[in-house]
Amino acid sequence: MSGACGNDVVDPLAFELAAWLEGLGLSAHLADAGLPSYQRDADGTPRWRDPATGRQMSTDQLRALDAMLRGQGDEPEHGVPLGLVQVARQARVRAELTATPSHSYETLAQARGESVNAARFFVHKGADNHQVLLVRADELLLIPAFQFDDAGSPRADLAEVLPPLLAAGMDPWLVWGWLTQPAALLGGAIPEQAAADPAEAPIVQHAARRLAQTVARD
Structure with missing residues (x-):
């Protein structure tokens, strides 16, 4: 025994x-x-x-x-x-x-030229509208920097890419990873980089919608 x-x-x-x-x-x-x-x-x-x-x-x-x-x-x-x-x-x-650039309310406020309270309101309103990606890491709230331009505004070339994924309820970590790492649906291209190319943008948008539909079905 x-x-x-x-x-x-x-x-x-x-x-x-x-x-x-x-x-x-x-x-x-x-x-x-x-x-x-x-x-x-x-x-x-x-x-x-x-x-x-x-x-x-x-x-x-x-x-x-x-x-x-x-x-x-x-x-x-x-x-x-x-x-x-x-x-x-x-x-x-x-x-x-988490090792890649992220904003805090303070750094985003500085980029936008506004108060920290105004930046906080902007971030959470954008998240509620599926326009801003927020990611929680333990007690921290991360605001990935790739989604903003130098002025702290949401990138126009991601306006048809990010919202479908967030609206589908996709895990924010997975959204962050899919947008910033090589994607099989794009032949190994990095979605957030490919979206900045006018010739590739429609393909990225289509891939994002397909992924969102798959997430919504699960």
């Missing part, structure tokens, strides 16, 4: 799982994916905890976790936990996006 991993004796599977996930670069994303996670002791021993109870996981629990994580594809021994990979990718994309 399989018992709990004691404080002095830790099941070898605890080490194997930790090393495998660290090798894949996924160990830091376990908790965000709602999965059991671990911390290493000073001597490097991984202590796996059940998120429901906070207790150290038993051998049976470790085996169940191992089977679940590896249960992808036709060769489970080489499987990759796809759900965890998706969480890790989302975290990586969000980190990349």
